[in-house]
Each structure stands twice: as structure tokens, then as C-alpha cells.
Amino acid sequence: MFEPTPTSNRKRIAVIGAGPAGLVALKTLIATREYQDKRWEVIAFEQRTDIGGIWLPDPSPGDQPQTPLYNSLTTNLPHPIMAFRDFPFPHSTPLYPKASVVLQYLQDYVKGFHLHPYIRFSTYVTSIKPYSLGTTGVSWNIATKSYPPISNEEVTWTNVNTIVIANGRHGCPFYPSNIDNFDVWKGVGKVSHSMTYREPTSFRDKSVIVVGNGPSALDISPELVGIASRVYRSIRKSSTTSGITTRGQPQDEEAITICRPIREFGDVKEGVVMLDDGKILSGVDHVIFATGYDISTPFLGPPVVNKMPNRERAYPMPDNWLINSGQHLFPLTKHMIPTPKHLPLGSFFVLGLPRPIVPFPFIEIQCHLVTAILSGKVEMDIEGENSAVHAMMEEMLRRFDNRSDLAAREWHRMDGERQFDYRVEIANLTDVDPNTTIPEWQRRVYARKLELRKAWKEIEKKGEDKRVTKDVGKGGEHEWVELMDRILEEIDKGEQNRGWTKTTD
Numbered sequence: 001m002f003e004p005t006p007t008s009n010r011k012r013i014a015v016i017g018a019g020p021a022g023l024v025a026l027k028t029l030i031a032t033r034e035y036q037d038k039r040w041e042v043i044a045f046e047q048r049t050d051i052g053g054i055w056l057p058d059p060s061p062g063d064q065p066q067t068p069l070y071n072s073l074t075t076n077l078p079h080p081i082m083a084f085r086d087f088p089f090p091h092s093t094p095l096y097p098k099a100s101v102v103l104q105y106l107q108d109y110v111k112g113f114h115l116h117p118y119i120r121f122s123t124y125v126t127s128i129k130p131y132s133l134g135t136t137g138v139s140w141n142i143a144t145k146s147y148p149p150i151s152n153e154e155v156t157w158t159n160v161n162t163i164v165i166a167n168g169r170h171g172c173p174f175y176p177s178n179i180d181n182f183d184v185w186k187g188v189g190k191v192s193h194s195m196t197y198r199e200p201t202s203f204r205d206k207s208v209i210v211v212g213n214g215p216s217a218l219d220i221s222p223e224l225v226g227i228a229s230r231v232y233r234s235i236r237k238s239s240t241t242s243g244i245t246t247r248g249q250p251q252d253e254e255a256i257t258i259c260r261p262i263r264e265f266g267d268v269k270e271g272v273v274m275l276d277d278g279k280i281l282s283g284v285d286h287v288i289f290a291t292g293y294d295i296s297t298p299f300l301g302p303p304v305v306n307k308m309p310n311r312e313r314a315y316p317m318p319d320n321w322l323i324n325s326g327q328h329l330f331p332l333t334k335h336m337i338p339t340p341k342h343l344p345l346g347s348f349f350v351l352g353l354p355r356p357i358v359p360f361p362f363i364e365i366q367c368h369l370v371t372a373i374l375s376g377k378v379e380m381d382i383e384g385e386n387s388a389v390h391a392m393m394e395e396m397l398r399r400f401d402n403r404s405d406l407a408a409r410e411w412h413r414m415d416g417e418r419q420f421d422y423r424v425e426i427a428n429l430t431d432v433d434p435n436t437t438i439p440e441w442q443r444r445v446y447a448r449k450l451e452l453r454k455a456w457k458e459i460e461k462k463g464e465d466k467r468v469t470k471d472v473g474k475g476g477e478h479e480w481v482e483l484m485d486r487i488l489e490e491i492d493k494g495e496q497n498r499g500w501t502k503t504t505d
Contacts, residue, residue: 002043002118004158011040011374012160014142016128016299018046018119019053020106021166021351021363024084027113028367034375043158044119044166047147051110051119054170055103061196068170068195068216072223073099076215077358077449078456080473080480081442084360087112091473094465095456095484122147125299126155128163130342138347164370165297165350166363170195172296174326175289176211177311181265185287188268194220194290200227207283209234209273211262212290214356220290225255232257232281262287294326295353303342305329314393314404314411316340325404328411329353331389334426335412336366337373339386346373354414354422358446362419365426365437372430417443441481448488455487 006012011034015025022044034040048066050056058066074096075082079089087109093101110116124147132139142158173193175182185191194216200223207230210221221233233256259275266272271284294309301307302320309326316323316330321340323330331339335353349370352363372378393407400406414422420443427434445452459465472479 002041002120002158004156006159010038011162013040013042013162013164013374014140014158014160015042015044015164015166016125017053017165017167018044018048018051018121019055019166019168020360021168022046022053022119022164023051023106023109023115024360024364025164025166025351025367025370026115026118027109028364028371030113030115030118032371032375040374042118043160045123045125045142045144046119046121047124049122051115052103052106053168055099055106057099057103061198063196065196066171068197069099070194070197070216070220071199073219075099075102076219076453078445078452078480078484079105080477080484081445081449082358082360084109084364085437088473088477092466092469092471093473094460094469095480096453120144124149127301128299128304129301130304131159138343140347162346162374163348165348166352167296169295169352169355170293172294172326173289174292174294176262176291179262179265185265185268190268190271190285191265191287191289194288195293197288200224203228203286205229206285207271208232209259209262209281209284209287210290211235211287212292214290214292217290220288221256230257230283231255232259232284234259234261234275236261295324295329297324297329311405311408314397314407325408327405328408330393330408330411331386333380333382333385333389334366334369335422336369337380337382337385339382339389341382341386345380345382354412354419357414357419358442361437362423365423365430365432368430368432369426377431378429416447420446441485445481445484445488451491452484452487455491459487 013029015022026042026044029035029040029042032040035042048056054067054069056067057069078095079093079097083089089097089105123144125142125144127143129141130138131141140160140163142160143155144158145153145155173195175193182191194212197220203224204227206228208224208228209232210217210224211234213235217233221231224231235258259281260277260279261275262273263276264274266274270282273281273284273287275281297305304320305322305324306317306320309324311325313323313325314330321342322338329350332350333339336350337345338348351366352359354362369378393411396407396410397404400410420438423438424434427437456465459468468483472483
């Protein structure tokens with residue numbers, strides 16, 4: 001039983017969130033010898049009634065949904081690459097499963113590792129405050145209330161030694177701040193964020209602009225075709241070919257018109273939208289911003305970090321230890337460990353900040369570093385790490401002509417193979433074997449994930465998906481790798497239209 005106040009000298013560790021990041025943090029922490037020997041106490045606080053984070057549907061989303069999960073969502077990565085490394089998806093699972101399958105996977109993960117007793121559900125963390133500083137670390141007071149709120153409820157305070165922030169990156173919608181008359185359009189309901197999107201029928205016979213070039217935009221825009229009267233997709237680097245995205249992934253319909261970014265919203269009634277290349281669109285009924293999310297830590301404030309995102313700074317204010325610009329949290333070494341002297345090593349961790357990444361195994365390896373640090377197996381020269389991350393920021397600012405907003409946006413970016421190199425780096429700091437944790441095939445498959453997903457959609461359209469995956473995985477991970485390699489080989493041979501075959505013994 002995790003009591004609000006310490007009853008022994010055990011190290012007390014609190015995980016904020018019980019989505020995928022929080023679950024793997026719990027699993028990794030309770031697997032340690034320190035926990036088994038009762039030298040550690042572990043708890044997780046979760047606002048919602050169940051585990052799953054963004055994969056748990058919100059039955060009443062409204063204007064502020066608890067998840068961006070839309071009805072048709074399937075994974076944009078094949079499940080063999082997205083699974084936790086020690087917990088594969090069941091055999092015969094569709095290569096790109098629906099959200100409900102991922103939720104069941106996470107529920108199985110919780111049952112398999114007996115995590116439920118460590119999670120305090122329907123608990124909203126209102127604030128986390130440092131209350132003592134010392135050479136051995138900072139202690140924290142966590143204020144919680146019931147969720148949904150109960151009238152006149154008193155705050156419960158819980159004292160811990162270590163905070164692990166695992167509340168995800170999909171809770172605070174990001175909108176561009178440089179569009180004139182944005183507030184006017186948003187005020188009359190003609191602007192929304194993809195976080196509130198659930199299905200296309202509410203846009204029937206409307207002219208819609210989808211802003212963005214990420215997974216949500218690539219899913220939502222073709223889904224609107226045939227229902228909306230016209231569909232535009234606004235991106236920073238426009239393609240000259242209508243219907244082709246800059247990521248090289250053909251859209252399902254030629255009816256999607258690629259256009260430049262929005263510079264200004266004009267007359268609301270006439271639906272006038274001005275683009276940054278001078279073109280003017282008229283008759284626009286709605287704009288969906290699929291523009292990502294701000295880093296959100298609403299339970300933290302000064303002196304730890306600024307309460308609201310500050311987009312004008314790359315470095316913390318003098319009275320704060322960290323800066324949250326919305327797009328980056330700084331200074332952190334390894335993108336997860338604070339380097340200010342006020343936050344000694346082992347007192348505070350943040351999981352899953354980099355993007356775009358394969359999140360489950362990425363955060364899994366971060367959790368191995370968390371436990372290695374807390375157990376004393378890994379030590380760091382935090383002063384040296386602090387100097388190093390500041391030098392990297394200075395270099396990035398030079399690269400972007402001292403544009404703090406651009407430097408912040410790029411700080412946690414890990415395009416291409418950088419995320420795999422990072423995972424190898426973290427594995428080498430711990431006792432995890434990188435060859436097992438980051439096998440070579442993951443780099444190969446990730447590099448062609450868009451081609452693979454397009455091919456899988458063709459397999460599904462032909463009704464061959466269940467046959468292709470039947471019993472695959474029973475013999476181990478290599479069967480999934482062989483299947484993905486076989487699909488990619490057929491793509492290379494131009495055999496997509498000849499029917500997909502599953503090799504049988």
C-alpha cells in the first residue's frame with residue numbers, strides 16, 4: 001500500500017500517467033531487484049478510469065477530448081516494429097491493427113505483468129512541487145484530486161523522491177500562431193483541431209482544408225473525399241502533382257488538392273482563405289488543423305518550469321529551472337534527464353519527448369536507463385552534460401539564425417535512423433543488449449513504412465489480409481519479418497497487382 005507520506009526509508013517513485021509510457025515505466029521499475037527487495041515503492045497516477053492513454057476511446061469527446069483517437073484509426077506502423085520488445089502482439093494480428101486491437105494489447109500487457117495494483121485511477125494530478133532540496137536529491141509533493149471533480153473535495157498530498165513524467169504528447173493541441181484572423185474563425189466554429197475529429201459525416205457537402213503532413217492529416221483528408229464537397233490539404237512544401245503528398249504516399253483520391261500554408265483568414269461568411277503564395281480560396285466551410293501537439297505539463301510550474309508554453313525562448317527564464325516552449329523541454333540530456341543543479345540526477349525524468357519515433361520500444365529503452373540511474377548502476381557528470389546540451393542549443397540557434405521557435409521545433413526531432421541510433425546509445429549505457437533490443441530489420445522496415453502501409457491497404461481491399469497473416473508469429477518474430485520482407489520484395493518487383501501470397505511449408 002502506497003501511503004501519502006513515507007513510512008520507511010524506501011525510495012518512493014511516482015509515475016504520472018498510465019498510457020503506454022506509464023505502463024512500461026511501471027513494468028520496468030517493479031522488475032528491479034531494488035523493488036523486489038522492498039527498497040523502492042512505486043505508484044502511478046492516472047486521470048482516466050482505465051489504462052491506455054490515447055488508445056482508450058473517449059465516449060463523450062466534446063471540445064476537449066481526452067484522446068485524439070478517431071473512429072477509423074489504425075496504426076501507421078506495422079505492429080512487429082511498434083510492440084514492446086518483450087511483449088509481441090498475438091499471432092495472426094493484422095499487420096496494421098485497429099486502435100481497439102492496440103488497446104487490447106495494452107490491457108494484456110497490464111495483466112501479464114500484474115500492473116493494475118500500482119495504478120491509482122480517476123486521479124487528477126493538480127500540481128507537483130519541490131519541497132526540499134539537498135545534496136542527495138529533491139523531494140516532491142504531489143497534489144491530487146478525484147476525476148471527474150467532486151464538489152468541495154480536499155486535495156490529497158503525496159510525498160515522493162522521484163517523478164517520472166509519462167503523460168504523453170497528445171493532450172494539448174498546437175495551432176500555428178501566425179495566421180491573421182484565426183481567433184475570428186475559431187470563435188464561430190469554422191476551425192478545429194484533429195484532436196476533436198472522429199468521423200467524416202459531420203463535414204458532408206462542405207469545403208474543407210486539412211492542415212498538416214503528418215499521420216493524422218494523411219488519414220483524415222482521404223477519409224473526407226466523397227463526403228465533403230471539396231478537400232484541400234495545406235502543407236509547407238507543396239507538391240506540383242495534385243493528390244500526391246510530400247512524403248511520397250499517394251492519396252486514395254485525386255480529389256484532394258494540395259495547397260500552400262494559410263497566411264490569413266478573410267471574410268467568415270464567404271469562407272475566404274489567403275495562402276502564403278498569394279492564392280485565394282473561397283467558399284471554405286471548415287479548416288481542420290492536424291498540426292500536432294504542445295508538450296503539456298500543467299501540473300508543473302515555477303520554479304521547475306514555466307506554467308504556460310513560452311514560444312519566444314530556447315532557454316529557461318532566470319527564475320525557472322527548465323523551459324517549456326510547447327515544442328521542447330530544455331535543458332535535458334538524452335532528451336529525458338534534467339541538467340539544472342536544482343534537479344539532482346534521479347529526481348526527475350521525462351519520457352517520450354522526441355518525434356517522430358516508434359514510441360513503445362523507444363520509451364521502453366528510456367525506462368531501462370531510468371532504473372539503471374535510480375539503482376546507481378549508471379552515473380552521469382550532470383555538470384558536463386549541462387554544458388554539452390547548452391553547446392548543442394547554441395549550434396542549433398546559429399543554424400536557424402537565432403530563431404528560438406525554429407530551434408525549439410527541431411530540438412527533439414529524430415528523423416530517419418536517429419531514433420535507432422539513440423536507442424543503441426541508451427542501451428549501451430545500461431545492461432541491455434542493443435542487438436536484441438534494436439534488431440537490424442527494424443531500421444530496414446521503418447525506412448519503407450509508407451510503402452508497406454500502402455501495400456497492406458491493397459491487401460485489405462482484396463480481402464486477403466486474414467489469409468496472409470494466418471498463424472504468422474506462432475513461431476516467433478522472424479515470421480513477421482519474413483512476411484514484411486516478402487511484401488516489400490513484391491513491391492520492388494512490381495507485383496502488387498498480381499495477388500499476395502503467403503509462403504507455406
